[in-house]
Every structure is written in structure tokens, then in C-alpha cells.
Amino acid sequence: MKEIITTDALLDAQQLGDFVRHAGEIEHPRELIVDVLRAIQTRYGWVPDEGVELTASILGLTAIEVEEIATFYDKIFRRPVGRVTMHLCDSICCWSRGGEEIAAHLKKILGIEFGQTTDDGLFTLLPSCCLGCCGIAPALMIDQQFYGPLTVEMVDELIATLRRERSV
Amino acid sequence: MADTLFTVVLILAKLALIFGVVLFMAAYLVLAERKILGRMQLRYGPNRVGPFGLMQPLADVIKLLTKEDFLPARADKWLFLVAPGITAVTALLVFAVVPFGPTIEVFGRTIPAAVVDLNVGVLYFLGVSSMAVYGVVLGGWASCSKYSLLGSVRGLSQMVSYELSLGLSLVPVIMMARSFSLHDIVMAQASVPFLLLNPVACFVFLICILAESNRIPFDLPEAENELVGGFHTEYSGMRFGLFFVGEYINLVVLGSLMTVFFLGGWHGPWLPPVVWFLIKVLMVCGLFIWIRACLPRLRYDQLMNLGWKVLLPVSLLNILVTGAVLLGLGL
């Protein structure tokens, strides 16, 4: 039985009103797609099908036109994720500075593979191509915040902190 | 009156006898040929119909009779229908003058063992046997088919090429027998057959009758593998059968003539004359079949070369030599 997701769960009334008004003002409502999707993702955690449909109806588009964008970007989640989504850079700089060990360590302490979520629903581990932080390689991004250069100890510490802070 | 009636009855009886015997022989020659060729090629030949396939001729006749009688759309209808008959009938007609035994006495009459004993038998034979080619020519022409026409053209020019030598090869025989009557020719060989006296004439005659019979190596008018059957390509059913049976009647007739002209006819020790005659005829037929098993078909130009450049001079020369010898011997 599929859960029914209300509009309210996806966007609050204020945001909804703003987006509808803004969409009416601009020539190409398409340019708002990513903003609406991000707003939904922020509120709901990820973008369910209803979120795509809501975006489409706000912007006067068809669902597929939104879905094209939503499925293109890997930072827009079309599947449920944990409360903490970790993007570990797997590009060349991070790799050459020990990214692989960090990845193996993260997998080990979280007990998950890339793309999976821990059983407690806290962490989701995702690889990401270049985060643009080669200066702090190997780098990790959590909630648009960068961490690095990572060492195994830092990772342990970071996970411990997050476990403490974000556990429900 | 009674005399005439008797003659007529006699002729009819002989006709019937000869018809029966010749047709029977033709039919079984077909079988014999197929069996012998088969064995020569390490096969059995027909062996399914009756014991040893002996009923095969009957089966063939039934098959041919029951097949569709097909007339090509643009054929010349009447000529097309008549042509096979010409072949078969002319072959049979030749037999009228063939003596198959010495004269016999019945009711105080001397009866020749031939339908008629013509005093110009040789000429009759030459004339009538030349008619046979009309069957080939007309049949091929009337079919209105390329293959048939080519076959009949070949048949015609083939005849022109060998007919001359055929006639000339018989001149020495006539010279030696001093008669045109076949009966007399046989009687002339009572002691020695002409085969031994004049082997050259015999050889020329043999080659010519091979050509006359349209058989390998001179079966150019048919040439299955080039002309798809040649003059009889378009024939089917019993009309094809008539061509076919005509060819084998011809074989018997030519065998008989070979016997008469060169093999001493019915002459022979111990056995009755008719049996000797039959044996000799069958031997000639056997030779024909054997030749068929052994020799390839000549090419067209080779046939013409042979006819005009070899056989004709040889037979002319032979006449000259025979005449000289006869003159020299004072016979």
C-alpha cells in the first residue's frame, strides 16, 4: 500500500505561495525546477514522485519535464536517504591522496556499501565525482559542508560526532 | 481366285506373325537394353515388375497409355500427331522384304519366309528406311519448340551425311550376290558370309545403320543433355511411346538387315534356320546395346566429317576394289 504524501509534507504554505508567484513572473518557469526540487528535498529529505508532480504543477510543466532534471542531478535524491548524506569524492586528487582508504574505512565503520543507508536510517554513503575541494583532498561533503583533508582518525571522530548530534 | 485369296491370307498371316514377333522383340529389347546397360554399370536395371522385371514392358505400355496426351499450344496439330506414326510404320514396313528363313513348301506352294520377296528388295529397303527420318523431321518441326526443331534439323543433315555411304556400302554386296533380292543375297552367302568376304563394306554398313537408328554414338537428334530430348521433347504418352518403340523396331529391322547382308542370314549348322536368324539378329542388337554402353556421343561436326570425309571415300574405294577383284576373279 503506497503512502499518500500530502503537499504540506513536501513544501510549506509559504514556500508554495512564493514559488507559484515567482513562476508566474518569469518567462521560463523551467529555471525554477532545481530550486523547487531542492526545497522539497530539504523539507522531505528526498524527492518522491509526488514531489516531481507538485513541482510540475507549480511551474506549469509536465511531470516528465521535471523528472528529466530530477534524475539528471545526483544531488537530487529520487530515493529515500538517511538523515546524513555523505558524498565522498572519488576523483583523481582525492584518490591520489588516499581516498580509497578513507572509503574503505567509512564502509567498514558504517557497515554499508556506497549507495546504501545504515539500518538506523542515519547515514547514506555516496560517491561523488569532483567536489571541487582538491585543496583539502581527500574530501567529504555533508549537507553542503566540506570536511578534509581526511584521515582515518578524523573520519572516526566525525562519525562519532554525527552519531551523537543527529541521532533521534 | 483361290490362289489370290490364299496369297492374301498368307501375307496377312505373315504380317501378323512378323508384327507380333517384331513388336515383342522391340518391347523386350527395351528391357534387355536397360538390364544389360545396368549390369554394365554395376546396377541391376529394372527388377521390380514381375520376376526379374520381366513385366516391365507391360508396365511401361500401361504408363505411356495412361499419360496425358499433350499437344503444345502452337504445334502444327496434324503433323504433330502423324509424325510418331511415320517413324514406327516405316520401320515396320522395311521388315516386309526381310527373309528370315529359307523358302518353305506348304500345300505344294513355295512360300518365301518373308512377307514378300521383292526382286528389288535392297532398293525398297533403302527407300523406305530413308522415309523414317520424316518422322523425326516433321515431329520436331511440328512441335514448334526450339529444342525439337534443332533436333529435327540435326536428324535431317545426319541422314544426308550417312545415307549415301549406306547405299554405297551395299553396292559390293549386290555385286557379289548379283541380285537386288534379299533372298538371293542370303542364298549367296550359303557358304561364306559377306562379313568375311568384304569386311570393309560390313564395317561401313554397321556405322551407317548405327546412325540410321539414331543411337549412341549418333543420337544427335535426341541428345538429352543438350536438346532435352530433341525432336521428341514435346511428346508425351503414347505418342512418345510410338517414337520410342519405332526406335527399337528399327533396331530389330537393322539387325535383321545386317544379318541378311553380311552375316549369312539364316544359314548355320545344326540349328533350324529361323533360330540362326534370330540368334544373329539378337547378336547385332546386343552389339548395338554394347556400343551404347561404351561410346560417347559424337559432336555434330565429327559426324559430318565421318560421313563425308571417311565413310564416303572408303565405300567408293571399296566398290572399286570389289569390282576389280570380282573382275579379276572373273566371277
Add this chain to the structure above:
Amino acid sequence: MVTLTIDNQTVTVPAGTTVLEAAQKLGIVVPHLCYHKELGAVGSCRMCAVMIHKGTLTGLKMSCLIAVEEGMVVTTTDERSMALREQVGEWLMLNHPHDCPVCDEGGECQLQEMTIAVGHGRRRYTGKKHTYPNQDLGPFIAQEMNRCIHCYRCARTYKDYCGGRDFGVMGSRNRVTFGRFADGMLQSDFSGNLIDFCPTGVFTDRTFRFTSRFWDLQEADSVCSHCGVGCAVIPGGRLHQLQRVRSGTNAAVNGSFLCDRGRFGFDYGRHPERPRRARRDGQEVAVDVALEALMSDARALIDAEGPEAVLLLGSERASLESNWLLQRLAKELGCRVPVLSPHARRHQAAQAVAFDLSHQLASLADVRTADVAVVFGVDPLAEAPLLALALRQIVRQGGRVVVCDPRPVELPFAFEHQPLSPLALHELLGGGDMDGKHLRDLLRQAKQPVLVAGADLLGTAGLRHVHSLAQRIATDDRACPIYPVLAGANSFGAALLSLPEQDDLMTRLEGDHVRMMICLETDPLVEGPDGKPLGERLARLEKLVVFDYLPTAVAARADTFIPTCPPVEASGTFINSEGRLRRFERVLAPGASLAHKEDGAHPPRAFFLTQPDSEPLPAPRLLQRLLGGETSLAQIQAEMVMDRPRLAALPQLKAGEEGERVAATVARALPEEKLPEQPAGTLQLVVSPARYGSDLLSRYARQLTPRLTTACVYLHPEDAERHGVQEGDRVDLDTRFGRFTLPLALSETLARGCALVENSAALPEPIPGSGISFCRIGRGGANG
């Protein structure tokens, strides 16, 4: 013009041509997948690589992207480009499932051809192949994503060219998928073009699924007969069954596109109730017997009662040859000239197009290349779907489209809709108010303006107004052609053949002179506006003869019925809306289908000399038998040219070619229409053809069932409020066609003061193009 050398051959092509097209002109095959002549090039498949030796850019280049230059030297078969193409072919095939044996595209697959053309034959890659989930795209199109090579042609066809908005490209990287947001039928009326344009077997025709191989199909160039556009189609069939229709190519008309109505609505000819035997007084008889009887009946009646006694009725569905032979038959019988359409007003409008407008007709290609189009009284998707596609191309190139029509017109592009009621539209065209002025400015400033006029809504008077507008807009250096929209496949042809003295059907039937009527491939009961009175009048006829290939209502009432052949089973000529002669060739012989897809239901083992149910004959042949003496179609056409010099191009016409325009001529005197006064308290009745199921052919095409809509009446919300009715109410509609009780739907974009109903299988009585009439609306059931 530019001259260049390709593979040591020189070719001269217009500037702007690409190297690929120039090579094609020379007959050199340069393998390509993403390029299509209608869609242009994007250079994404990398297959068309050629070596450019001399030119601005030299080296290995994609020939679909490089424009020709003077003196350019190109080789297509040199080692490097061949090697690259082979590698590209191999890469494209890495994940291909190699399931050609179970793929319907097999045999007509561009990927197959191009893979072989580039020389890739043996799979070396041993890694795993990607697989994709499929979507259910409805009853018309089957999807098999595994076969995809990501050339994007589907998206370019569906979204860019056709303007469909429910299909797209999802994902990134090696996950890129083409499809809908969720399973469901593709909504665009041009969805079938995916089948033709996908170079591999991702999108295949579901109605044709596992039916035949391309090489087994009997195909011939034909013309779609669902509307007046006259698109080139190539129907294909096997085992005596028409199995599919694909788009043909006609640069002047449809390009390489086809609408779904034309593509999937072909099965009317294999309707299970299609009458295939001649019938006389309820008894099946031989065709010749029926023809003879009908001839002697007609002769006897004319001898006894004069030339009025027999009425011949032609049709806009029947070919030019059929209609002309019908006129010959009238001469032969000595009766009055045939009426060539059961729909008098439509026929008159078509005559206005065929005569008055004949100097100024635009082709669909002219519409595509225009920069401003003003559409008067047309709902393109309903009346001429390919027109909508042509208009979209104007907008894609930055032009503007204005539609003046009462209906809530929807088009697959942005356009300006002026919802004008029919009366207002006539007023605008006749007088020209503010709106008219605005339009005139727009048209005056345009470089290539084109007007589109709907004959059904505008009628003769409206068409003449559009004509004079066009003449005012046109200047010496730029014309303003008109694209007319006519309803029937041969409306133009019937109008062209019509004789001034022919009169209309109901006038002829007045009084009781007519004793016998012969209908040629028409059902006047549903194809003309006078269904009910005509039905009563037909009942009083002594003889009713029907020639047709559809199980129509009038065929069921006929005393004598003679089966004919649909266009795929006959050859002939139509004239499309733009006055273009279009030849169609016979694809299949008529006969009972031998195709069975049920297990074990194999074709009969017995052998027949004649095909069962092959009695139907093409109408021209039947008419020739009536006239005594059958000749070839070419002979008929030669005689037609002698008779009607406008058809001069007829004998040279070839199926599958562009077709020739009929010669222009002078205007013809037609009765003037007066605009009726609107009675108080009424609404103007707008009858529109439904997109599917309005033309008789699509009504009998059962494959189109999923696209059929239910009948309802549309009102503007303001009018609904005024009449006190609400969306979803059942309302009574009192019209000249009768009284209907229908659910109400509201539409903001409908013109005010109008009630709209759609003519369809569900509501066949209101006939479009019957002139302006009025209706009253009331709450359903109020009167009991």
C-alpha cells in the same frame, strides 16, 4: 552552389548542404544514426566520420555537421575513417541485446544496416550488458529500452519536432532512459512517428507486434484518406491482410511524418462486418448479376419517368476516377448529372477553394517555412493534424501563429488564440474591427505570411473573405498564400469535377421525382447534415443502390449493395486540400485474410483457384462495367484530361512522388450565404469533428478505440453560469440536428456565447460544416 569532391567524384550542391547530404546525393552511403533529414544533425552518434583533406577544417570530421565548401576534398573510404566508424559501431553495440530475431525492427533496422555498413560483425567485448526496465506506453507503441543506442532521435522527434510534452530523457551517464514519467499511453497525436524515427527497435508498432517481417510485406505508395491533407503513406500487408501503415515521404505535404489517426486507423478495411458480397433484395448475388439488374432498373425508370427518376450520388471519399466515371454513367443513362457530395455546404466551400482560391493555394511545405500564420476557423489537431505539425515548425523557427477559432484549440506549441464565435469570426473577416487591424499589421510585417482557412467553419463566404484579405496582404515581392482545410480525402477533387448544374442532394430529392438513388462510397445519412429528413426520404425510394466498402447505415438499408475496395485495395487519385493530385497504388488484393495469430489456427490447407471473399472490385472498375467495357486506369485518366484540362498532370502522376498541383482557374458563381440573425436566448452551435472517430474511416477503425473520447457539450464558464448549469451536469441541447442530453464540460478558452459539441462515433448526428446555427441549452431532465 558549391562544388566539392567526394571519393573522387565531384558534386555540386547548394551552399549550406552538409557533406553527408552531398555524399548521399552521389549515392555514397555514409553510415549515420542520429542524423535524419527531417530532424537535422546533432553529431552525437559519431558514426558518419569522413576524412576531409582540403577545406577550412581538415582531418576526421563528422560529415553530418560539416557544411560543404568550394573545392573541398573528402574521402569516405580511407583507412582512418573506416577504422573509426568500425570502432564506433562496436561501441554502440556493446550493450545491445542482439535480440534481432525477436525484434520487430529486424529487417528494417537502421542499426542493423549501419552496423554492417561499418563492418562490425563479431562481438569482442566480454563484459556484462546493461539492461533497462521498460514502460508500458499504451496500445500503440511498445518499448524495449535494452535495444537503445542513445541517439536521442526519439526525443528530438517527439519533443522537438512534434511538440509532445509527456515524453523525455531521464537519468544521466549509462542510465539514460527515454520514456514517460509513469506508464501510460503517449498523449501526443503524433506519437507513432517514434516508430519510424527510432533507428533501432526501442519503439515498435504494438498494433503490428510480431505480425510480419518487413521483407514479407506487400507495400505500395499510397495516400492517407482520413482527412484532406493527403499525407504520403506506405501501407503494408501480408496474407491478404493490411497489417500496418508507415509514413511515406512527401516533401511538399507531410515530410516524413504521419499522425496517429492515419497510422493506426487503417483497419477499417478489415472490419469484421465489412460487406464483401453483392446483395440484391436481401439475397447474395454475383456482382455482375447485381450490376446488370441495377442497369436495367435504372434504364426502365428513366424511360418511364424521365431523367429525374435516377439520382447518382458521388462522394468526397471516392477517388477522382470514380466520381468522374459516375458523371459518365449519368450521361450514359440519360439522367441528370450526379451530386458529388451528400454535404451541400461543405461541397460548395470546397468549390470555392477549388475555383476561387486556386491561384493562391499554399502547400503544407509553404506553411512550414512561413514566419507568420493566421488560422481562421480551424482546429488543426481535429481537422488536419499534420497542419498542426507544420504550424509548430513556424514557431520553432521563431515565427508566430495566431488562431482565430471558437473552439478551445490546443496545439503542441505556443500560439495566440483568439476565441471568436462563428458570427464574430465572419464579422471580423467581413468588416475588420480592431482585432482584424492587429492581424493585418502582423501579416503586413511578415516576410512569408500564410493564411489557413477552415472550409467547414468559414463556408463559401468566409473563404472569399479570407481570399480578399490575402489579396490585400500580398505585395508584388511576397505572396500571401492560403492553406485551405477541407474535410474529405478527395473533397477538392469532387469539387473540381462538380458541374454548376448539379444542385444539392436535398433539393434534388424534393418532390417525388427521384425513384432510384445510387450512392457511391458515401453514407449520406451520417456524412451529410440532413440525416433525419434524408432517412425519411430514402424510405420512399423504389430502389436504393449502395457501392461501399464500409458497413454503413445506408448500406444496411440498400436494396442493391455492391462491394467496393478501400484505397489500399485499389489504385486511383485524390486531390488534397492544397489542390495537389496524389496517386495511390494498390497494396493488396481484396480477399479474406489468411493471417491468424491464434495457436494452431494456420491458413487453410486446401487450395483455391480464387481467393475467398475476393469479390469486391474497385469502384472505377465497377462503374466501367456499368458503362460497358473495361479499360485501364491510364485510359480513364487520358479521357479525364480531355474532359477536364485542369487535370493535365494526371497521366504523368506517379505514386510516391510529390504530386502535381491542378491548374488554376477562374472563380465560379456560387450562391451567397446570408449570416442568420441570432434568436434571443440562444447560443451559437459549434460542431467540431472529434480528433478520432469523426471521419467515417476512423469510426470503423477499431484500433483507434483507446483514443476515442466521450461525447459532451462544452460551454464557457460564464455562459454556464448564465444558464445555471455546472460542470458535469447532464444538459439538454436543442439543435437543428435534434435534441441531445449530454454531460457538460467547461472550457475557459472556448469563445463566449457558443456551445461546442464534437461529432464522433458517440455523437454522430451533429455534422460539422453545416453552417451557423443556434441551440438552446437547458438543465437535463428538467422537462421530464
Add this chain to the structure above:
Amino acid sequence: MSRHVFRDIRGTLQPFWVTLRNLFRKPVTVQYPEQKQQLPERYRARLILTRDPDGGERCVACHLCSAACPVDCISMQATEAADGRRYAAWFRINFTRCIFCGLCTEACPTKAIQVTADFELAGRDPLKLVYEKVDLLVDHCGNDNSYNFYHQTGIGVTAPRGENPQETKPMDVKDLMP
């Protein structure tokens, strides 16, 4: 020319000896219905339709055999089973036309159509030689008992999509992995 005279004479006479000798040898003919001949292993005669190792019909009615057939003796109609499998609704081989060339077996992409050594196809009623699918379909794999077409092509018929060897799981566009 003279050089060849003796050779030619010998060549003309030799066949007479050969044929005469043959006359007394045993014929090589096999007396067919009573005696049967041992056929070569790869003899091509009557066609059959084989099955997959798992018992399914191999034929997918792709029409390639009928396209390859030089005498047009094969006809068929494809149809679809509930699981999406393409198979022949009817399949007909007219053995009165078949010339046993074996091109169909070479064209067959699924190894469905194979030849057998059964050449005894003569009969009086030509219609009895028109074989339908029921006459052609056998209960074994013929000469290849490992090949299964549907395991090689990822259209998800015998196995769910992406479960065949040499295939990845179906892509999911909504997947979190970039």
C-alpha cells in the same frame, strides 16, 4: 595426329572390355526398401523444430529461415505468449518443395530448425507432405543441447530482466548512485 591413332583406337576399344567385364560383376546397387543404407552423419533431410534445454520451443518465428529458403517452402506466423515470449502460432514447411539445402538451419539464430537424416518423404498425397508445427516440433534439443536463445538476449523472457548471464541488473534512473 598420327601419334594419337593408337591411343585413340585403344581408347575406343577399352570401354568395350570394361563394360564386358562389368557385366559379370556383382552390382553395387542397394535394394532400397528391403535393404537400408547407412547414411552419413551429417546427412541433410527432413527438418525438425527443436526445443530449448528447459523444454521451451526454440523457434521464435523470426522469419529468417523463410527468408533464407531458396524455394519458399517455409511459412509461419509469430505471436506473443503471456510472458512476452515470441513463438510461432503456426509454422508450415512444404516438403514437396523443400530441396533439403539446409540454408534454413544456417540462418536460424536460435538453433530451432535442424535437419535429420529422415529422407523417406515420398507419398501419393502432396498435402501429407505439408508439415505443420505439430508435425515438426520434437521433444529434444537436436544437435546442440546447451544453447538457449533467451539466455543470450536480455529481453526478460525465460529469466527476469537482467538475470541472464552476461547482464547487469536493470538500470534505475532514480537510483542514488551518480
